[in-house]
Amino acid sequence: MEIDDADNSDKNSGSAPDSKSKSKRKLYVGSQDLGFRRDHMEVLSPLKDGIVVDWDMVENIWDHALRKCLLIDPKEHPMLLAEPCSNTQQQREKTAEIMFEKYQVPALFLAKNAVLTSFASGRATSLVVDCGGGSTTVAPVHDGYVLQKAVATSPIGGEFLTDCLLKSLEQKGISIKPRYAFKRKEIRAGEFQIMDLDFPNTTESYKLYSQRVIVGDIKECVCRAPDTPYDETSYSNIPMTPYELPDGQTIEIGADRFKIPDVLFNPSLVQTIPGMESFAEMTSSARGLPQMVIDSINKCDVDIRRELFSSILLSGGTASMQQLKERLEKDLLEESPQAARVKVLASGNATERRFSVWIGGSILASLGSFQQMWFSKSEFEEHGASYIQRKCP
Amino acid sequence: MDAKDILGLPKNALPSQEKKSKPPKESQRKPDGISREVYALTGGLAPLMPAIDVNQLKRKVQSDNEKITWQWLPFTNSARKDDLQLYHWVRVVNGTPPTGDYSFAKYNKSVDVVKYTDEEYEKYLTDPAWTKEETDQLFDLCEQFDLRFVVVADRFPSSKTVEELKDRYYSGTSVFYLVDNLEQYNASQETERKRALNLLLSHTKQQERKDVEVLTHAKRITEARKAIKASAVSELPVLSDIGPHGADNAIITADDISPSTNSQFPSSTTPNPVSETASVMASLRTTSVSLCAPVMLCFWLFRCQFLGKCFAATINDQENMQLRVYLRTYALEQMVQAASSSAGLRTIKRVEQTLQDLGLVFPLILFDRDLVNVDFERVLDHKFGHLGLQGRRFYFEWMDEAAVRVISQVNLKPKVPTKAVCVEHLELRKEILTLLNLQKQLQYKEAEGSSFRDGSYTETPGTPPKQQSLRAVELDRTFTPDSVNIGGDRFGKREQKRKGPGRLPEAPSSPAQSKRPRKYKASD
Numbered sequence: 001m002e003i004d005d006a007d008n009s010d011k012n013s014g015s016a017p018d019s020k021s022k023s024k025r026k027l028y029v030g031s032q033d034l035g036f037r038r039d040h041m042e043v044l045s046p047l048k049d050g051i052v053v054d055w056d057m058v059e060n061i062w063d064h065a066l067r068k069c070l071l072i073d074p075k076e077h078p079m080l081l082a083e084p085c086s087n088t089q090q091q092r093e094k095t096a097e098i099m100f101e102k103y104q105v106p107a108l109f110l111a112k113n114a115v116l117t118s119f120a121s122g123r124a125t126s127l128v129v130d131c132g133g134g135s136t137t138v139a140p141v142h143d144g145y146v147l148q149k150a151v152a153t154s155p156i157g158g159e160f161l162t163d164c165l166l167k168s169l170e171q172k173g174i175s176i177k178p179r180y181a182f183k184r185k186e187i188r189a190g191e192f193q194i195m196d197l198d199f200p201n202t203t204e205s206y207k208l209y210s211q212r213v214i215v216g217d218i219k220e221c222v223c224r225a226p227d228t229p230y231d232e233t234s235y236s237n238i239p240m241t242p243y244e245l246p247d248g249q250t251i252e253i254g255a256d257r258f259k260i261p262d263v264l265f266n267p268s269l270v271q272t273i274p275g276m277e278s279f280a281e282m283t284s285s286a287r288g289l290p291q292m293v294i295d296s297i298n299k300c301d302v303d304i305r306r307e308l309f310s311s312i313l314l315s316g317g318t319a320s321m322q323q324l325k326e327r328l329e330k331d332l333l334e335e336s337p338q339a340a341r342v343k344v345l346a347s348g349n350a351t352e353r354r355f356s357v358w359i360g361g362s363i364l365a366s367l368g369s370f371q372q373m374w375f376s377k378s379e380f381e382e383h384g385a386s387y388i389q390r391k392c393p
Numbered sequence: 394m395d396a397k398d399i400l401g402l403p404k405n406a407l408p409s410q411e412k413k414s415k416p417p418k419e420s421q422r423k424p425d426g427i428s429r430e431v432y433a434l435t436g437g438l439a440p441l442m443p444a445i446d447v448n449q450l451k452r453k454v455q456s457d458n459e460k461i462t463w464q465w466l467p468f469t470n471s472a473r474k475d476d477l478q479l480y481h482w483v484r485v486v487n488g489t490p491p492t493g494d495y496s497f498a499k500y501n502k503s504v505d506v507v508k509y510t511d512e513e514y515e516k517y518l519t520d521p522a523w524t525k526e527e528t529d530q531l532f533d534l535c536e537q538f539d540l541r542f543v544v545v546a547d548r549f550p551s552s553k554t555v556e557e558l559k560d561r562y563y564s565g566t567s568v569f570y571l572v573d574n575l576e577q578y579n580a581s582q583e584t585e586r587k588r589a590l591n592l593l594l595s596h597t598k599q600q601e602r603k604d605v606e607v608l609t610h611a612k613r614i615t616e617a618r619k620a621i622k623a624s625a626v627s628e629l630p631v632l633s634d635i636g637p638h639g640a641d642n643a644i645i646t647a648d649d650i651s652p653s654t655n656s657q658f659p660s661s662t663t664p665n666p667v668s669e670t671a672s673v674m675a676s677l678r679t680t681s682v683s684l685c686a687p688v689m690l691c692f693w694l695f696r697c698q699f700l701g702k703c704f705a706a707t708i709n710d711q712e713n714m715q716l717r718v719y720l721r722t723y724a725l726e727q728m729v730q731a732a733s734s735s736a737g738l739r740t741i742k743r744v745e746q747t748l749q750d751l752g753l754v755f756p757l758i759l760f761d762r763d764l765v766n767v768d769f770e771r772v773l774d775h776k777f778g779h780l781g782l783q784g785r786r787f788y789f790e791w792m793d794e795a796a797v798r799v800i801s802q803v804n805l806k807p808k809v810p811t812k813a814v815c816v817e818h819l820e821l822r823k824e825i826l827t828l829l830n831l832q833k834q835l836q837y838k839e840a841e842g843s844s845f846r847d848g849s850y851t852e853t854p855g856t857p858p859k860q861q862s863l864r865a866v867e868l869d870r871t872f873t874p875d876s877v878n879i880g881g882d883r884f885g886k887r888e889q890k891r892k893g894p895g896r897l898p899e900a901p902s903s904p905a906q907s908k909r910p911r912k913y914k915a916s917d
Binding site: 076078106107142143145147148149150298300301302303304305306334335336337338339340368369371372374376377378379390393 | 470472473475476477478479480495496497498500501537538541543544546547548555587590591593594595596598601
């Protein structure tokens with residue numbers, strides 16, 4: 001009936017590798033293409049700070065998604081797109097134009113990420129804490145509408161934590177070899193020999209991307225949010241956890257297991273990580289996660305604050321980090337007023353947490369009462385793209 | 394382990410035994426998803442056979458004369474303004490698709506927001522604080538968001554509070570409806586309520602913990618003292634002895650501020666502060682119009698709580714056995730009630746009404762440092778400027794004392810000893826009581842005088858109906874002492890029900906009034 005297209009800033013499947021020179025570039029889209037190393041191929045992202053800067057790339061991504069992955073003709077299907085809470089009017093109008101003019105969709109709707117996450121958990125009012133890859137956003141939703149004046153964002157996201165971990169490992173002398181840079185040959189049963197391969201035409205961005213993939217995996221496997229704020233002395237004698245890299249190297253990770261996730265709660269920790277000084281300026285103005293939640297709730301009207309405190313939803317890939325929910329709940333219990341009952345909710349399944357926006361979108365689009373809310377092509381032709389502000393509040 | 398060594402058993406036997414013990418244990422664990430008690434109803438074991446026989450279940454009637462197919466068909470929706478055609482799966486019976494409107498169209502309900510033309514705006518809706526564009530925007534947003542004022546306030550371009558928006562909307566709408574809205578939106582009350590709620594919610598855990606600690610400490614002390622002084626008779630004029638009784642009496646919640654409070658005091662004990670907070674929260678969340686006096690008192694309670702200072706008890710103070718633990722929230726109120734418990738309920742109400750009328754919500758002033766420089770003179774002038782010179786002088790004289798006390802208290806350093814301030818307040822209340830009684834007596838005298846003149850009334854002015862008619866008569870006349878007239882007004886307003894009149898035949902009568910020295914020369 002309707003098909004949803006979650007236009008989230010998920011770079012893993014959306015990055016468009018680019019080859020050749022700037023004048024005539026060929027865009028490869030998708031994780032399959034990303035995994036294959038090509039000469040002079042750069043890894044690019046169409047988004048900067050959550051805002052689209054390169055619409056050509058976005059169109060390529062949509063083409064790939066609709067025609068190659070879903071195998072549909074957009075003319076037959078209304079589109080529900082998820083957009084970030086701080087999307088500008090200009091971006092929305094551009095989206096509407098592309099959708100109606102290029103893809104000829106019969107109807108369109110732009111929904112905010114936070115609203116869809118809220119619907120995915122069956123609530124119309126909640127505080128959505130979206131810990132994504134590129135950034136962390138805290139947005140209160142009341143009766144199905146985002147309260148814009150109380151939205152808080154922070155540039156610290158999953159990718160930032162990955163970078164922190166990468167720098168930290170490099171400082172310790174561990175070099176992460178990208179997957180394309182070696183070949184494993186089985187000499188005897190169970191034993192492998194590593195041969196280095198050299199690809200001089202590989203771009204830096206691709207190398208960095210490949211390293212990030214590996215370090216991201218380390219982070220997901222090994223890192224845990226500490227129960228108490230991190231400090232050097234108490235975690236200095238922690239037992240090390242081993243991790244085997246793809247090239248056979250086994251590394252030991254100790255205090256970093258807890259230090260890296262604590263950056264979410266205490267951004268100033270970044271300054272103690274060697275190699276990350278360039279980001280010190282950015283993180284000095286950033287606030288920790290519990291502080292963002294409290295600030296956001298306090299900006300809302302007094303009457304709804306209790307309800308927001310008792311339904312705090314976690315979503316996003318970084319939210320699947322172990323013990324994050326418990327630590328956030330504990331920190332909030334300390335700082336929140338006693339009159340409010342704090343409850344942090346997250347679906348048990350890591351996949352559900354990651355794609356809660358899409359799930360919410362699919363729920364919304366299949367509702368009978370939603371069918372009157374679509375922004376149709378005839379309305380677009382009659383009123384223009386700016387009418388989207390009216391139809392998709 | 395050592396035993397095994399001795400016995401010569403192999404050590405490897407241990408892990409396999411553990412594995413064996415695990416499977417039987419698994420089945421005894423309760424399955425997730427149902428509570429332990431429910432699971433216990435089945436006897437503690439999962440049923441091996443399904444309890445319901447599948448053959449017993451009713452089969453959905455599928456008659457052979459009907460042929461049912463599912464088809465992908467277009468549909469239109471009357472809730473939409475354009476003619477968009479969407480597609481969905483439809484259950485088709487015998488080749489005829491179902492007719493009628495889209496079944497969800499009936500759920501499209503919206504609020505009827507008033508639409509006005511420009512002339513109507515000019516005529517009815519102009520307001521100094523609101524421009525036409527803002528008002529238009531407001532009504533537009535209200536329609537778009539179905540009167541969800543929280544969202545409207547969020548999307549409104551300039552930062553107006555929810556109360557202001559609601560006020561403008563409801564007052565604007567009620568102009569166009571001839572029916573008088575029984576529940577008018579009261580913006581100021583809403584603002585106050587929200588402010589109090591805000592302060593309550595920003596009460597940090599630290600303060601709450603301290604409050605709880607102090608309260609439990611106080612309770613322990615009072616219990617100990619009670620045991621020592623088993624039958625201490627507290628005399629009313631000596632206010633300092635009221636302390637022990639006051640501090641351990643019930644905590645008043647906003648709901649309880651009513652004439653019935655008096656009876657509750659001696660018996661109840663200190664409930665859990667958290668539950669008090671909860672009930673207070675409940676009352677704050679309601680927006681019903683309530684009596685002004687209790688509402689004011691309630692806000693005073695919260696204010697005190699937030700200024701949140703408790704003074705430590707000096708346990709070893711032998712000269713003055715008064716307990717100095719004053720959570721200002723509770724102690725003063727108890728003392729007040731205890732002091733005035735001998736007076737009638739109506740009298741108490743009158744006293745509070747007087748306090749209010751005089752524009753001095755005392756506790757707010759006493760504890761709010763911001764109002765240190767309030768010009769009492771100006772306040773009183775504003776309130777009672779319409780009285781004649783005589784009346785004003787009378788009021789100023791009487792109020793001067795009280796005002797002086799307040800001013801003197803407020804001008805002290807912030808670390809004002811609560812006891813003194815509370816004592817002053819109580820004295821003021823007493824004086825108001827005195828005033829009211831004097832006024833009453835004056836009335837009686839007047840009535841007597843007039844009855845002698847008229848010769849129509851032979852009874853003493855003590856019976857209820859005559860009293861009321863007397864007062865009505867008084868209202869018509871113009872007395873030179875304006876004060877009595879005002880007093881009559883006040884009595885006339887409130888004398889609907891007459892319970893047992895609680896008149897204190899107090900010693901200080903009219904002579905005392907004139908003897909009152911002029912402490913503070915008001916500009917007459």
